[in-house]
Amino acid sequence: MNNQEIQRIVSSVMAEINKKAPLGANGNTSTGEVPDISQIGNPLNVPDPENRGAYEDMMNATSARIGVWRAGTRPLTQTMLKFRADHAVAQDAVMSYADEAIINRLGFIQLESKVADKDEYLTRPDLGRVLSDESIAKMKAEATPGAQIQIVVGDGLSAKAIDSNIEDVFSSCKAGLEAKGYNLGKDIFVKNARVGIVNCIGEILKPELILLFIGERPGLGTAESMSAYLTYQPVAATVEADRTMISNIHKGGIPPVEAGAQIVSLVEKILTQKTSGLDLEL
Secondary structure: OOOHHHEEEEEEHHHHHHHHEOOOOOOOOOOOOOOOOHOOOOHHHHHHHHHHHHHHHHHHHOOOOOOOOOOOOOOOOHHHHHHHHHHHHHHHHHOOOHHHHHHHHHOOOEEOOOOOOOHHHHOOOHHHOEEEEHHHHHHHOOOOOOOOOEEEEEOOOOOHHHHHHHHHHHHHHHHHHOOOOOOOOOOOEOOOOOOOHHHHHHHHHHHOOOEEEEEOOOOOOOOOEEEEEEEEOOOOOOOOOOEEEEEEEOOEEEHHHHHHHHHHHHHHHHHOOOHHHHHHOO
């Protein structure tokens, strides 16, 4: 690759960055911050596509890495930079914790699993399915036993998903459930939680249904995706096939407010049929 081609690629990358945040004389943004390349969309890189209309429609329909083109046998520089930036965002989402200001504002009873730190969370998923002894004692003292519906929020594999979505989906869902007259327990947040934490909570509080919101494993398309798991009468022996799930809750998937309405509808079906998971007739 000659110097002219290298300069063309660099100029193309900087032009895409500059669309998001104009650069000052020192190469930084006008606010003094380094621009976030992970927020830049995928450009149309294929030169002279046979069907440009279809190519543009395809690119507009997905955030997936398609039509990225190449420089010889290698990806374009801007493609590699975007990949590495998105990978860094995904890693940050896994290794960070939910915003305490949001958790406090929503008034959750705050509990923790037996996980000591993020490294242990990733290597010992079994510990993320069980509450710590201190949290069990706190839950017994402060939570609501025998509620019809118990809402639980867990950071899971993406704290960013909770920060981005929980306020909207929580308010929408809770308002819908209260309007239906359901008896709700005091809301719970669990730090370093896995989906199976609902089995531990169900064994102790014995609600009829647990609704869990939890951050999904982040991908290179988004780190903001959240899931809702609904489990009827969860106990220690409950398995994944016994749960009903709505996934991909985020601004680029199922909008949080819309997801809240869907969850209320699912709750009605589960409580009517008194089952969840594979046995539930949708």
